[in-house]
Amino acid sequence: MLYRADIVIGGRGEAIPDGAVRIAGNRILAVGPAASLPPFAGEPIVTLSGQVLSPGxxxxxxxxxxxxxxxxxxxxxxxxxxxxxxxxxxxxxxxxxxxxxxxxxxxxxxxxxxxxxxxxxxxxxxxxxxxxxxxxxxxxxxxxxxxxxxxxxxxxxxxxxxxxxxxxxxxxxxxxxxxxxxxxxxxxxxxxxxxxxxxxxxxxxxxxxxxxxxxxxxxxxxxxxxxxxxxxxxxxxxxxxxxxxxxxxxxxxxxxxxxxxxxxxxxxxxxxxxxxxxxxxxxxxxxxxxxxxxxxxxxxxxxxxxxxxxxxxxxxxxxxxxxxxxxxxxxxxxxxxxxxxxxxxxxxxxxxxxxxxxxxxxxxxxxxxxxLGQAGRLGELSPGALADMVAFPLLPKTGNDPFLSLIAGTTPPTCFVLDGRRIISEDR
Incomplete structure (x- = not known):
């Protein structure tokens, strides 16, 4: 499955504009610009417009x-x-x-x-x-x-x-x-x-x-x-x-x-x-x-x-x-x-x-x-990490700064993925 967002927070804090995350099962396979991760034939795509996608x-x-x-x-x-x-x-x-x-x-x-x-x-x-x-x-x-x-x-x-x-x-x-x-x-x-x-x-x-x-x-x-x-x-x-x-x-x-x-x-x-x-x-x-x-x-x-x-x-x-x-x-x-x-x-x-x-x-x-002894497995969107992810809107009041948007928000996540399973999803 491929997740796309206006900004993806990869690794230990790399903001990737127009980013994408590919997961299989409960693991992350790849993270990068959406242009470098085209969808496979028949692959489900979740598009998170106006959102920042972060590790949970x-x-x-x-x-x-x-x-x-x-x-x-x-x-x-x-x-x-x-x-x-x-x-x-x-x-x-x-x-x-x-x-x-x-x-x-x-x-x-x-x-x-x-x-x-x-x-x-x-x-x-x-x-x-x-x-x-x-x-x-x-x-x-x-x-x-x-x-x-x-x-x-x-x-x-x-x-x-x-x-x-x-x-x-x-x-x-x-x-x-x-x-x-x-x-x-x-x-x-x-x-x-x-x-x-x-x-x-x-x-x-x-x-x-x-x-x-x-x-x-x-x-x-x-x-x-x-x-x-x-x-x-x-x-x-x-x-x-x-x-x-x-x-x-x-x-x-x-x-x-x-x-x-x-x-x-x-x-x-x-x-x-x-x-x-x-x-x-x-x-x-x-x-x-x-x-x-x-x-x-x-x-x-x-x-x-x-x-x-x-x-x-x-x-x-x-x-x-x-x-x-x-x-x-x-x-x-x-x-x-x-x-x-x-x-x-x-x-x-x-x-x-x-x-x-x-x-x-x-x-x-x-x-x-x-x-918790989970470095590389949790807390980051990286290949091999567990697919725990959340998405929130980019907020104009923060200048669309992805980290400030994540911190300043008060609404529930628009997308919540735990162990590769979508619990909440408002993809559009």
Whole structure:
């Protein structure tokens, strides 16, 4: 099948005017100017006039379980927010969580996401779910604060489940929740499984001021909350939460480190040497009013930065384009919508960075593919890659810039191709 569009984004970000993509089955065979890819006799053609065709977006961090919590939680300090979300979770039934997961998938599809890294807190729900409608990496959440079956037994059980679900596109990984809630033993389990089964793992690190205070100084409200829950806090007061993990050699290049909002100077070299990718969730970051994310330093250090939405418990949408607009406004060369940036960030929407729309697009495609161990397979339209593609209109307000058009748009994709199958199509 041959797809033609006014602009095709090939490879790692090459804008091809009057471009074409040929696919066979679930793979891309060729990408280039339409003139160089004439149709074969009888070959079906999808023509996307006035559109830009891009690899599908990859949301590197999401909690689909919480997709019915939009607007339920008041803005509060991080420890109070944790207490609030745990209180709400206790009022949800299994059916509520299943419905939330379905709703979350709908929101992702209608905003152009073809792959998601989902933190799964309730793996017992998985047998009740049909095959996910998009490519999904299910990260089993692990912590020491709930009385649960042995972590290794749970991990083996979920691995067996996915082994028997070949129709489920995506993969599996582990997610020790955070340094304040997961022991080093759980992090070691995540690293062992990652190395043995060749799968990624993910964790929240250095998200909040309170986590920073807990590990640096052995004090503060999160420290007190965790002590009340029975955590042995003798590992606190000796350095940052990132250094706590690095010193135990549990961070690797297969780790998606989520947030890293509070970095000490000595953290940078450790992060760079670990090879871990970083996931930034701009709107959740703005929701909590955290210190400015150090995007320029991340780029200077050569860190692979990806974008995620986090959950609707701290966000108003699961639209990765909204995250891209905010990060471009905050750290880019120009704001797509300064008024939107001001509303989300609460700082007037000032622009003071060097990110280009192409840089931000890569944080939604190429970079998260690398973080998931899928470089060359996902996040790009290249020969041999999996055929996950989305098309959106070229927008005159962006000067028909393809990357700005992808970021600035707010409507559903006009074409959505997953694993070579058209899910949405308005070809003309």
């Amino acid at each position: 977006f990859i949301n590197a961090h999401c909690h689909l379980d919480y997709s019915r919590m939009k607007g339920l939680l008041p803005r509060a300090s991080f420890p109070k927010w944790i207490a609030s979300i745990n209180s709400h979770k206790r009022t949800f039934s299994d059916d509520d969580f299943i419905e939330a997961i379905h709703h979350g998938f709908e929101l992702l599809i209608t905003s152009g996401t073809t792959t998601v890294g989902n933190i799964e807190s309730f793996p017992e729900l998985l047998p009740r779910l049909p095959a996910p409608p998009i490519r999904t990496w299910w990260f089993l959440e692990l912590n020491d604060l709930r009385i649960l079956p042995d972590a290794e037994e749970r991990t083996l059980g979920v691995l067996s489940f996915f082994h028997n679900r070949p129709g489920w596109l995506g993969g599996f990984g582990l997610s020790p929740h955070a340094p304040y809630s997961a022991s080093i033993d759980l992090y070691r389990l995540a690293r062992r499984c990652s190395e043995h089964f060749h799968m990624p793992f993910t964790t929240h690190i250095a998200e909040s001021r309170e986590e920073n205070e807990m590990f640096l100084y052995g004090s503060g409200p999160l420290h007190a909350m965790m002590a009340k829950l029975g955590r042995d806090n003798t590992d606190c007061g000796h350095g940052s939460s990132l250094s706590h993990l690095v010193e135990h050699e549990v961070l690797t290049q297969d780790c998606l480190a989520v947030h890293l909002n509070y970095m000490q100077e000595y953290d940078w070299e450790m992060l760079r040497r670990s090879g871990a990718s970083v996931v930034h969730c701009p709107k959740s970051h703005a929701y909590f009013g955290y210190a400015e994310f150090q995007m320029e330093r991340m780029r200077k250090e050569g860190i692979n930065v990806c974008l995620g939405t986090d959950s609707l418990a701290s966000n108003t949408s699961l639209d990765l384009r909204a995250e891209a607009r905010l990060v471009l406004a905050r750290h880019g060369t120009a704001a797509v919508d300064p008024e939107e940036a001001a509303r989300e960030e609460g700082n007037g929407g000032e622009v003071h960075g060097t990110l280009t729309p192409l840089d931000v697009w890569r944080m939604m495609t190429v970079h998260p593919a690398k973080a």
